[in-house]
Amino acid sequence: MSLRFAFLAFLTTGAKHGYELKSEFEDLFRGLWDVNAGQIYTTLSRMQRDALVTNERIAQDDRPDKKIYTLTEDGKREVARWLSEAIQELDTPRDELLVKVFVLLQLKSPACLEVIRLQRNHFMASLREFTQLKLTTADPLRQLIFDRAILRIQADLEWLDNVEASVATLFNP
Amino acid sequence: MSLRFAFLAFLTTGAKHGYELKSEFEDLFRGLWDVNAGQIYTTLSRMQRDALVTNERIAQDDRPDKKIYTLTEDGKREVARWLSEAIQELDTPRDELLVKVFVLLQLKSPACLEVIRLQRNHFMASLREFTQLKLTTADPLRQLIFDRAILRIQADLEWLDNVEASVATLFNP
DNA sequence: ACAGCCATGTAACTTGTTACATGATTTT
């Protein structure tokens, strides 16, 4: 869905063709998110199916044809709706780490502490990496990407500390 | 994939049938993650397709037949592999909030600050909710669920503060 | 009588993602 919303937003500044949208997206998320070329066109055709965009084919002498996409009224409404609503999905983390740790706690698995240690080491390495990247980046927009990664990893590390502190109690009630 | 891994782990303590796996999972994640009944069986049949489990049909006089699932050797290897590797996906956040904020910053959209404000209000409300839930929960395992939500939301709130602080600079370079 | 639990499954749809295919132009 993220790519779809990004395209919707990019199209508010004017009609664009697929390759342009890809470039715009990749310039913004360079390194963090490389989009496969094919995905651009599957995403756009699904947006068209949902009547969010229409396209017009433009012939070019020196280049392959391009297809200019324009937001429909529905598309404009969809952008407006997106901007007017907060994103909800973030506050109930249903991710693999929660499942892993929880299942192991439930099973009182002896592997539990080792798994925590392993994950913590991984996080610490990522943290060092992103901190380094942030420091060596001049672009303040780019720094915000790394910032987010850093803050999230720190939250997860803190959580692992809490989990570890609870293991003894949970295993010997 | 999370459900699949949970089932793999649950099956290490013995053969089980689908409904049992569903109950075990829902007991653990009650309120946070309600699994649709159908998903149990699609997940199990895909696991069977991938040779991670085999099943045996058991007739019961008083109840419908049940199918007992057992881990294969491949399945056991898969669990072991899962436990021995840290989860990687968490350290590059490619989520909708990042996309939303970034696209708006890129477009220098006047909606930007309003979107941040909206999202912050939403996070604050969630934070109050989860804090309340954590306080009124006796089960320490259950508290860890809310703990995770709380820590993640706090990290995202902090990030929004950083973003807001950068908006002025980014809009007037 | 009816709700709810036990127990299973299928069909269908969505999104994410990749491999593959085409072909011209520009840069090294």
Add this chain to the structure above:
DNA sequence: AAAATCATGTAACAAGTTACATGGCTGT
């Protein structure tokens, strides 16, 4: 001569998810 960029797309699969269907037993 080769590599990168411009530009488009299709086919296919995996995974998440839901609606629907079946049917018996148990508790109120």
